Each structure stands twice: as structure tokens, then as C-alpha cells.
Amino acid sequence: MxxxxxxxxxxxxxxxxxxxxxxxxxxxxxxxxxxxxxxxxxxxxxxxxxxxxxxxxxxxxxxxxxxxxxxxxxxxxIVKGTSLTTHEVLQQPPIEYVQSGDSVTLECTVNTEGCSEDHSLFWLRHGSRESTAGIVYKNRSDQCEKSYETGSSTQSCIYKLPKTNLGLADAGTYYCAVAACGVILFGSGTKLDITGENLQVADSFFIHVLIFSNIILFLAIVLFVGVQCKKHSEGSPNYEMSLDAHSLLAGNPIKSY
Known part of the structure; x- marks a missing residue:
């Protein structure tokens, strides 16, 4: 079916x-x-x-x-037709650079003309390692900041998506999707790039910990091998025979007991 x-x-x-x-x-x-x-x-x-x-x-x-x-x-x-000319979805900026732990507010501006139907706006995020975008938030029609152009019937509605305490999991491209008047329109997207000193400090700390742990492991291996060699030498049954062979090579007679 x-x-x-x-x-x-x-x-x-x-x-x-x-x-x-x-x-x-x-x-x-x-x-x-x-x-x-x-x-x-x-x-x-x-x-x-x-x-x-x-x-x-x-x-x-x-x-x-x-x-x-x-x-x-x-x-x-999604059908593109004449009815879509009464709607326009804008997202700015195309790329937003922020530091880990910071906050940011994404904006989506919807310009409408000749349609009185309320909007339904969804925010979708597409991560770099994800095959599809997922809905992260839905704005109500009364959550926009409305404004009208002087001498025009065009109405602008600005929707906002606040994001706080950002981390690596928040990185990706955010799209706003507007459903109104029987159509669904998508914004061009805003890429959220998480950068900054906090991530660099975390990476530097991880590298130093890794180097320090490798040094400790190397010293432990050297100490273990040294102890095992010493035990093996002291307990070897050929220890006295090696001494007698050395005496024979030096010209000394071998003593019998």
C-alpha cells in the first residue's frame, strides 16, 4: 500500500x-x-x-x-510553487563559532505576506556523524517577535533558539523548518562550530596524562625486568661451573672437594 x-x-x-x-x-x-x-x-x-x-x-x-x-x-x-513566494525563511549567520561552555542564540526570520495562518516552526540539528537531521525544539506561533514593514503587508516573525553550556554534542548544522499555509519551508542552516581554549586545554591535559602514564609504564617494565634478571642470576645452577671454567682458562688448576 x-x-x-x-x-x-x-x-x-x-x-x-x-x-x-x-x-x-x-x-x-x-x-x-x-x-x-x-x-x-x-x-x-x-x-x-x-x-x-x-x-x-x-x-x-x-x-x-x-x-x-x-x-x-x-x-x-516538498512542492515549490507560486504559493511559496508569500513566504521567506532566513537564517543568519551561516557559521557561528563559539567556545565550549559558552551560550548562543540562533535566529530564524520568517517573512510572510497574504497568509493569516499561524506558523509552526521546528528546529532540526544535523551532526557531522549523523545520516539524518533530528528535531531538537519546536517554537509556538506566539513565541516570535513580530514586526511590519512600513507601507507593506509583509510581516516578519523572528524565532529564537537559545543554547547554553555548549559542548561537543551540540556541534552541527541547525535548520529551522516552517509549516504554514499548506507548505513547509527550510532555512539555509546555521553551522555551530564548537572551538576555543576550553577544548584546547582539555586536549592538552589528555596528551600530558597519556605521556606521563607511558613513562610510568616504561619505568615499571624496566624495573621488573631488572629484578627478574637478578633473581635468575643468583639462582642459576651453572654459577659455580662458570667460575671453574674461568679459572681453567686463566691457567689455574681445578680443585676437587
Missing amino acids: WIKQKHGEKPLVIATSYHDQPAVFHNGFDMSGRFETQIAALTFNLTISNIEPSDTATYYCATTFLYDITFGEGTFL
Whole structure:
């Protein structure tokens, strides 16, 4: 089956197919003639023609076996159209350099025109070692600082994301995503680079500890080997024989006892 879910709405089944049989459409998705399916062995593809802004949503494919339902990861489709010209999302600066332990406030400015619907704004972070971005915070529509341009119907709304006591886990690129008027827009992102003296001190301290521990380990090994050699020499059964051989080589007779 194919399922469509718009932000904030319940999922809708688009089409289903049983054992590679021709697809059956649901919820009126066959009325416009824009949705088609292609069925083959182990494949069930969905094609949407004449894309419209209302097609912006997340599309999931799923399979059922008895009472078990398995979903795919989903495809998030964002349609760029004329309705997007009434919205603009700005993020500044592109890169923010801060020191470990410091605080910073990220900003996202949303300019709107001709749309009275309240916004839903999400902050997402994408770390350097992560494959996907995750939501870290959601702003309410009443948490923005509103302003109006003189002689214009454009409204600006500034959302803020405060971050305190920053550490390495906070590094990454932060994106603001605005959902309003049936569309979702993303900012260009602000990369948060954690640098500074605190990290350098921590690295320097770690290096010195590592060097010191290696020196202690080396001295311990040398001491252990020296003690073992001394014990081996004192307890060797060939100790007196070596002395007699030395006397013989020196020309001294070997004494018998």
C-alpha cells in the first residue's frame, strides 16, 4: 500500500495491491487522474503527475502480512510553487563559532505576506556523524517577535533558539523548518562550530596524562625486568661451573672437594 500524510493530519491510504493484482485506489486519489501505480515482481511504484502544492507531504509504502504491518522510511515531498513566494525563511549567520561552555542564540526570520495562518516552526540539528537531521525544539506561533514593514503587508516573525553550556554534542548544522499555509519551508542552516581554549586545554591535559602514564609504564617494565634478571642470576645452577671454567682458562688448576 501507499500512504500519504500531511503535516498535522491523519494518514490517508492512496492505493493498495494484493498479490501483484491491479491497484485499488482509496480516498478519491483516482478522481484527478494524477496518481498512477506500476506493479511488477516485488515492486509497487507510485507516480504523481502535474504536481500541485497540496501534494506536499510524506509518502510511505507499507506491506502487510497477517496482522503485521511494515513501513518504509518514507519520502518527504516538498512542492515549490507560486504559493511559496508569500513566504521567506532566513537564517543568519551561516557559521557561528563559539567556545565550549559558552551560550548562543540562533535566529530564524520568517517573512510572510497574504497568509493569516499561524506558523509552526521546528528546529532540526544535523551532526557531522549523523545520516539524518533530528528535531531538537519546536517554537509556538506566539513565541516570535513580530514586526511590519512600513507601507507593506509583509510581516516578519523572528524565532529564537537559545543554547547554553555548549559542548561537543551540540556541534552541527541547525535548520529551522516552517509549516504554514499548506507548505513547509527550510532555512539555509546555521553551522555551530564548537572551538576555543576550553577544548584546547582539555586536549592538552589528555596528551600530558597519556605521556606521563607511558613513562610510568616504561619505568615499571624496566624495573621488573631488572629484578627478574637478578633473581635468575643468583639462582642459576651453572654459577659455580662458570667460575671453574674461568679459572681453567686463566691457567689455574681445578680443585676437587
